[in-house]
Amino acid sequence: MLDDFMVRATLAGVLVALAAAPLGCFVVWRRMAYFGDATAHAAILGVALALLMNISIFAGVLMVALLMAGGVSMLSGRGVAMDTLLGVAAHSALAVGLVAVSFLSGVRIDLNAYLFGDILAVGRSDLWVIGGGAALVLALLGWRWSSLLMATMSRELAYASGIDPRREQLILTLALAMVVAVALKVVGVLLITALLIIPAAAARPFCRTPEAMAIGATGVALTAVTGGLKTAYLMDTPTGPTMVTLAAVLFLLATLISQGGRLAQRLTARA
C-alpha cells in the first residue's frame, strides 16, 4: 500500500495536519503568526547547512528552527519591539538561506521543493520521520494542554497556579520547530504558517471552548490537506499551494456563514 505515492502523500499530509492544527490554535491565541514565519523561514537556512554538512535535511532544519525560535523567544519581553524584530528575523532568515543555498555549487537542488513543498516525493523513510515528529508534537501538546492554556490566558494566573509560563513558552517553541521540520516536505517554508493559522482561524467562529477549536481546526486542516491533494492531482496544480488555497476557501466560507448567521439573528430580532 505504501508503494503508491498518492497513499504516502496522503498519509504525510494527514500526519502534518494532525500536529499543525492544534499547535496553530496556540499560534493564533498567542499572536505568534510572525513568530511562526520567522521559524519557518529559517528552515531554508537549515536546508543549506544540512547539504553543506552532509547531514539529514530534517536534522538541519530542526536545528536551525530551534535556534531561531529559541533566540526570538529569548529576546521577547526584553523591551524590543517584537513586531519589528520578528519581521527582521523572518525575512533575513529567508534571504540568508537563499544566498547560502546558492553557494552550494555542485549540489543540484530543487529550490521550489523547499519553498512550496514536494509532498508527492515523500518516501517511506520520510513518512517515519514525519509520523514520529507529529506524534511528539501531539504528545507534548496533550501533556501540557491545561498549563499551556493557563500560561496563554495570563502569566500571573499561571504563576499563582504553580505554572511557570516560561517553561510553557519553551514547550511551544519546541513544538513549533518540530512542526516546521516535518511540514517542510509537505507545504514548504513559505506556506507552513498558513497551515498553522488558517485552520484555527476558520474554526474560531463556531467554537465555545479551546478544545472544540482545536478539534475544529484539525477537521479543517484534514479537509484542506486531503482535498487539496486530490484537487492538485486532478487539475495538475502545485500541491502545497492548492492545499493552502482550499484552507483559505474554507476560512472564507466559515467567515461568511458566521457573519451571515449574526446578520440573520439581528434581522429576526428586529422583525
Added chain:
Amino acid sequence: MLPMELAPTTPDEVLVSVSHLSVRFGGEFVLENIDLTLYRHQVLTLIGPNGSGKSTLVKTLIGAVKPAAGSVRVGAGLRIGYVPQRLHLDPTLPMTVKRFINLPHRQDPAAVERALDEAGAGHLLQATMSHLSGGQFQRVLLARALLTRPDILILDEATQGLDQRGTAEFYRRIEAVRQSYGCAVLMVSHDLNVVMRTADHVVCLNRTLCCEGKPERVASSPDYQALFGEMLADDQGANPLALYRHHHEERANAG
C-alpha cells in the same frame, strides 16, 4: 492532638513575611528594601501612587517576579487565591466560565457551584467569558480564587474599571468571603475611600516603604500627606482616611 482544622489559630500567626525585598527591572530598582508582614485574618491594603511598585510587590508574592535581594516567605502549606487586575482575553480564544474555572485542574462541580455563588456569579457557569461585563468578569476571577480555599486572598486592583456601585459591591463581597473563609486579605487599591473602612493595616509604598500602620496613623503621617496630599485635595477635597477612621473598627489581631 487536635486535627489541623480544629487547632486554635494563634492571634499573631504570621502567614507571609517579606524582608529586605528589592526588585530590579533592567538595572532600575522598582522596589527597595521592603519589609512586610501579613497575619492571619488581617486585611492589609497596599496604597501608593502609580508606578510605586504595588503590583510588582504582589507579583513577587505569587512568584511571578523574582527578587533581586531579600526574601518572601509564605508559611508552609498555605494556599493563595489570586485575583488579578483585569484580565485581557484574546478574542480568538474561545472560553466559557465553566472551562476557565476548571483550569488548570478539573474541579468538583459542587465546589464550583458554591464558589460561584459566594462570588455572586452563580448564574454565569455556562456563559462565554468575552460576553461578561467588567463586574461579572471580576466575580468569576474571585470565584476561581476561592476554589483554592485560600488562606490568603490577594487582590491586585481588582475593581479597576468598575463604577462606584460595582466597586462598593465587590468589596462587600470580599468582606463576606473573608468572614466565611477566615482568610487574610492583601489588596492593592486606588479606592482610598472605600477600602480604608475595611483595612486593618495600611502599607503605603513609593518604591521604598513610605509608611505603614493602622489607617488613622497612616493618614496622619507626614510622609503620607506629602505623597497623597495634592491628589486628595484635587480629587476629594478631603482626606478620606481622616473621614473614615471613625468608622474603623479595631481588630484584636491587627498588626
